[in-house]
Amino acid sequence: MTDHPHVADAVCPGCETPDLAFQAHDHAACASDALTRAEALMALRGLRLTPVRKRVLEILLEAHQAMGAYDVLNRLVAEGFGNQPPVAYRALDFLEEQGLAHRIRRLNAFAACMHPGESHAPIFLICTGCNAVAEAPGAAVVIALGKAAHGLGFAVERVTVEALGRCPTCEAAA
């Protein structure tokens, strides 16, 4: 059990209750939860959470922060998996397609999704002070976006919403 303030040691993407994104909580529990649900989901969809894929997901969950593809790759190499970029990218792409991980474009990085399976429209809050990344519920944002797009006759399929700013801790410090 690892209780900690997310912002201090950098980043927890979302976690069980979204409004705890920037607060202390039992991360180990929500991480193992996410893994369990990921496995159930894959079984349900008839897809395989193979060793590489599972390990990549675990790495992201353990890391507890956004990681670059090459950081993930380095971890894989150390554990005897293939050591070329496609190994990491393929697993990361798979996880993203399945909604088990998210890509943070601003950081060229990936983060585990903490509530896979639940239909959600995540938005990401990136702290410029401590580099923490929080996954926040973005239903309202996505609805607003859908309306704006609809007005132009544009049919939205997927969205990227990322905000740069200051987390509570860094804001207080400044």
Added chain:
Amino acid sequence: MTDHPHVADAVCPGCETPDLAFQAHDHAACASDALTRAEALMALRGLRLTPVRKRVLEILLEAHQAMGAYDVLNRLVAEGFGNQPPVAYRALDFLEEQGLAHRIRRLNAFAACMHPGESHAPIFLICTGCNAVAEAPGAAVVIALGKAAHGLGFAVERVTVEALGRCPTCEAAA
């Protein structure tokens, strides 16, 4: 005067009236307008729209679509400017900071802003069918985003909002 359907020949980022984003209009006029306003803005701010910077802005305006930094660089080289990446990146970064251009992260590309100076919170609609990119007004989206973030104690400074989907033309074709 070049009247054209934006989507057909790919992309017009915004243009004068936002709701014309995916419709035919006189692009040459709004482009030269944007350039004029850019120059006025720079004068107002006591900053210099140097030859490289101006040329890069023109290239983006003429291109009428999102361009990669290296595409811009190739154009610069052909015109006798420096031929190394920093030449393009510096100009593009400057233009972005000044709100004269936008970065489309999903495409690793840049597009001219069609209404510089006006305070606006642009969102980008990227068509997966024809690669058109439209700059749409995103005030409502940004407000929703601000609220969601505020609820978590997060102070938003800058946002990236990009939607992938189908423009009217491609949607109709399908």
Added chain:
DNA sequence: TACACTATGTTATACTATAACAAGTCAAGA
């Protein structure tokens, strides 16, 4: 077993971006 399908490993390369320093330009004040 043979087959089709999926996943992984590997080679090679393409694309995107920035650090660091040298050289030139420009405007303002001595």
Added chain:
DNA sequence: TCTTGACTTGTTATAGTATAACATAGTGTA
């Protein structure tokens, strides 16, 4: 006018991110 300092550009070099293409190996099924 000359100097100074800030800013801009050019250049070298390298770092970081991502994918195409093909070979190999595992998986489930007829």
